[in-house]
Amino acid sequence: MKKFSKQILILAWIILVSPLGSYAQNMSEKAIEKARTHHEVPDNPYRPPSANQLRSPAHTERSSGYFTKQVNVDANGQNIVGDAANEPSIAVDPKNPNHIVIGWRQFDNVTSNFRQAGYGYSSDGGQHWTFPGVIDPGVFRSDPVLDVDTSGVFYYNSLTANANLYTCKVYKSTNGGATWDQGTDAHGGDKQWMVIDRSGHQGTGNIYAYWTQYYSSCQPGFLTRSTNAGASYDDCQWVDNDPFWGTLTVGPEGELYVCGAWSSDGILVAKSTNAQVVGSAIVWDINNYANMDGNLVSQSPINPVGIMGQANVDVDRSNGPGRGNVYVLAAVKRISNTDPGDVMFARSTDGFLTFDPPVRINSDVSTTNYQWLATMSVAPNGRIDVAWLDTRDAPAGSFLSALYYSYSVDQGVTWSANEKLSDLFDPSVGYPQQSKMGDYFDMMSDNTGAHLAWSNTLNGEEDVYYTHIIPNIVGINGDPGLQKMALSCSPNPFSDHTTVSYTVNEENVVKVVLCNIYGSEIRTLVDRKEAAGNYRVNFSDRDLPAGFYLCRISAGSHVETTRLVKLNSN
Numbered sequence: 038m039k040k041f042s043k044q045i046l047i048l049a050w051i052i053l054v055s056p057l058g059s060y061a062q063n064m065s066e067k068a069i070e071k072a073r074t075h076h077e078v079p080d081n082p083y084r085p086p087s088a089n090q091l092r093s094p095a096h097t098e099r100s101s102g103y104f105t106k107q108v109n110v111d112a113n114g115q116n117i118v119g120d121a122a123n124e125p126s127i128a129v130d131p132k133n134p135n136h137i138v139i140g141w142r143q144f145d146n147v148t149s150n151f152r153q154a155g156y157g158y159s160s161d162g163g164q165h166w167t168f169p170g171v172i173d174p175g176v177f178r179s180d181p182v183l184d185v186d187t188s189g190v191f192y193y194n195s196l197t198a199n200a201n202l203y204t205c206k207v208y209k210s211t212n213g214g215a216t217w218d219q220g221t222d223a224h225g226g227d228k229q230w231m232v233i234d235r236s237g238h239q240g241t242g243n244i245y246a247y248w249t250q251y252y253s254s255c256q257p258g259f260l261t262r263s264t265n266a267g268a269s270y271d272d273c274q275w276v277d278n279d280p281f282w283g284t285l286t287v288g289p290e291g292e293l294y295v296c297g298a299w300s301s302d303g304i305l306v307a308k309s310t311n312a313q314v315v316g317s318a319i320v321w322d323i324n325n326y327a328n329m330d331g332n333l334v335s336q337s338p339i340n341p342v343g344i345m346g347q348a349n350v351d352v353d354r355s356n357g358p359g360r361g362n363v364y365v366l367a368a369v370k371r372i373s374n375t376d377p378g379d380v381m382f383a384r385s386t387d388g389f390l391t392f393d394p395p396v397r398i399n400s401d402v403s404t405t406n407y408q409w410l411a412t413m414s415v416a417p418n419g420r421i422d423v424a425w426l427d428t429r430d431a432p433a434g435s436f437l438s439a440l441y442y443s444y445s446v447d448q449g450v451t452w453s454a455n456e457k458l459s460d461l462f463d464p465s466v467g468y469p470q471q472s473k474m475g476d477y478f479d480m481m482s483d484n485t486g487a488h489l490a491w492s493n494t495l496n497g498e499e500d501v502y503y504t505h506i507i508p509n510i511v512g513i514n515g516d517p518g519l520q521k522m523a524l525s526c527s528p529n530p531f532s533d534h535t536t537v538s539y540t541v542n543e544e545n546v547v548k549v550v551l552c553n554i555y556g557s558e559i560r561t562l563v564d565r566k567e568a569a570g571n572y573r574v575n576f577s578d579r580d581l582p583a584g585f586y587l588c589r590i591s592a593g594s595h596v597e598t599t600r601l602v603k604l605n606s607n
Contacts, residue, residue: 078198079177081470084149091118096495096502101585101600103442103458104554105504107496108139108157108166121147121467121499122155124475127490128183128191130213131235134483135162138191138214139490140181141501143171144469152469154178154195155501158214163488163503164555172208172217183479184233186242192267193217194231194246203227204254205246207267223270224261227252228347228476230284236354238291240313242266247295249281260295264315277321280305282333282476283348289360293319296350296365298333299326304348304365308389327383327392331369337377337409339428339436339464343473345370345378345409346425355419359448362386366398366413366423378407380425384449398443400455401429407436410474412489416482418596421445422506423452424480424489430461437461440491444508458504460495467498474499484596485556485589505556507587509600523597524590530602534577537562537588544568545592551576551601552587559586579606 092115095107109122121144130136136159143155153171172178172193180196191210196203205225208217226248234243244267247260255261258273276295283297283304293312299305307324311317335344346368353359363385368378380398385391399408411425424442431437440459443452464474478491486507492499523540541547549563562574586601 078201079151081150083151083175083177084146086117086145087119092116093118093496096500098459099554099585101554101587101602102456102509103504103506104163105459105502106163106166108490108501108503109141109143109155109168110157110166111168114165116496116500118498119147120145121469122501123473123492123499124179124181124477125490125492125501126181126183126477126479127481127488127503128185129481129483129488130185130189130191131187132189134485134488136160136189136213137163137488137503138183138185138193138210139501139503140183140193140195141490141492142179142181142475147467147469147498150470151177152179154181154193156181156193156214156217157501159503160213162555162557163505166503167215169215172220180227180229182229182231182246184231184244186233186266187235187237189213190266192231192233192244194223194229195220196225196227196229201252202254203248203252205229205248207231207244207246207263207270209267221267221269223263224253224255224258224273226250226254226259228282230347232285232287234287234291234313236287236289236291238313240264240287240291243313244270245285245287245293245312246270247276247285250279251281260319262312262319274319277307277324278305280307280348282344284350286351288352288363289354294350294352294363296327296348298348303328304333304367304383306350306363306365306389323389325385325389325392327365327385327395329365329367329369329381329383329395330373331367331371331379331381333367334370337370337407339378339407339409339438340474341472344476345407346411347477349411349413351413351415351421353415353419353448354417357419359386359419361388362448363389364413364415364421364449365392366411368409368411368425371404374404376404376406378409380408380411380423382413382423382449386448396449396452398423398452398455399425399427399429399441401427403429405433407438408441409438410478410491412478412480414480414482414487416484416487418484419446419448420482420484420508421449422480422482422487422508424458424478424487424491424506426464427455427457430457436464438464440493440504442487442506444487453508458506459493462494464494466494469499485598507556507598507600509598524588524599526588526599526601530604532604532606533579534575535601537574537576538571539590540571541567541569541592547590547592549574549588549590552589554585554587556587
C-alpha cells in the first residue's frame, strides 16, 4: 500500500509539472470564468403580459441595398409594447428562400427575467412576419439556435435549466415554422450551438450540437449528434481542448468544424472528418489556433451580464479558388492596443494547417469604440458577409450603437467599405431585468445577399429584427469562366428609361430581371440562351413607382446584382 501511494504521488507530481498540468490549470481558470459569467436559471417567476397591452408602429427601414423588418409583432404587424426579445437565431430554407424562421429569447413582460422560446416565420422573404407565440408556453427556455435541412425541415434547439442542470430539446417544423413538434431530448448545456450537414456527402442530414463543457448535463462530454433526422441524439462526446462560447459548421466534404475560446492564444478550431460516419466515436483530426490579436470577453460595460459576442467559424463551399478555406471571426478585446472591441478575421487557406495573421474588419481609426455582437456567414458562391454593432458614430463615452456591414469577394483579402445599416440606438433601453442584449446575432447567406437576425431598441425597447442585405456586387462563383460577368445600368438614377449592359463569358442561359427591394421579381428583361459577348437591353416604364430597385443577372449558377433608383417621371 505504501509503495502504491508513493507511485500515486510521483504520478501527481509529473502531471503538475508537465504540459498536461499546465493544461489542467488552464481548464480550472476557464471553469471559474464560465461559472462566474453565466447563470441561465429562472431567477424570476413568469409574469404574463400586462393587461390592455398597448401597440405601437413596428420599426421598418428600406433602402436600395437592404431592408429591415421587426419580427416580434402582433397579427396586424404592430409592435407589442412592454415585452422584450433578444438573442435571435435564423434559418432560411435552401429550397425556397422565401421561407425564413427566426427564434429568440421571449420576455412576455419586461418586469420579469423569465424567458421562453419565441419564434416567428415568414413565407414571403421577410416582407411580413407572423409571431404565433412561444414553444412550450410557461416553460423557462433560453439560448435558441435554429437550422434547416436540405428538404426544408426547420429545427429549433432550446435550453432549459433546473437547479443548475442544463438540458436541451430540439423541436422540428415541417411547415415553414408555423407549428412545431413536442421536441426531442438532446442532452445539452449552457451556450449550446447547432448545425445541420447539407454537404451532399455521407453525413447529409446529421445534426451536431455542442455547448460549454462546464455546464454539461452529460459530463465529461459536451457534443452530441443525431444521424436519424433528430429522432434521437447520440451519447455525449468530447471536443479536444474544450473550446467554449463558439459555433460549428460543416465543410464541403462533410467535415465538422467546432470553434471557441480557450486561452489567450486566440480562437481554437477543431476538425473531424469522421463525425459524419453513423455510429463513429468522433475523432478530432487536428485543432489549430487562430490568432485574433484579442480575446472574447464577458461582462463588458456595453453588455454588462453577457458576452461581447461568440466566436464564428465558417467554410468556403464554392467551386472556386477559395473552396475549403476556413474562416474565423470574433469581436474581441485587443491585445496589441487598448481597443475594447474590434471585429477580427483570420483564415486558413492551406488545408487547415495554419491561419494567416488576423485582419481588422471595422475601419474606424479610434481605439475607444466598441464593435460587438459580430456574426459571419459564407455564401454558396464564396462571398463572406460580416455584420456587427458599432459605437463609432456615438458621442464620446456613449454606448449608442448602429448596425454595420462589410463583405469580401476575394476570400477575405480585401473588404468592402463599412456600411452603416441603421440609426443609432441605446442598447440598454428595455432591459428585461437582465442587463444584456443577448450574447449573439445570427446570419445565413445565399448568392443574392445576407439574411440577418439581430436585436435593437429603435422602438424604445428590445426587439428582434430581420434584415436582408444585398451587396452591390454579388458575383463570385466557382466557375472561372463566369467570374468576370459584368452588369451595369445607365443612367442610374433614371426617370423614364435606363439601359442595362452586361457581359456573358461563355454560352449559357441568361436571365435578367428587375426586382423590388425584397428580391422579388417584378419584370423579366431577358430570358434566353446567349453566346459569349457584350449585350444591352433597354428598359422603360413610366408607370413604375419611384423608389429603390435591383437589377439581377443569372447565368448558370452565377449571379450578380446592382442597385437602381427610379425617380418620378417628368
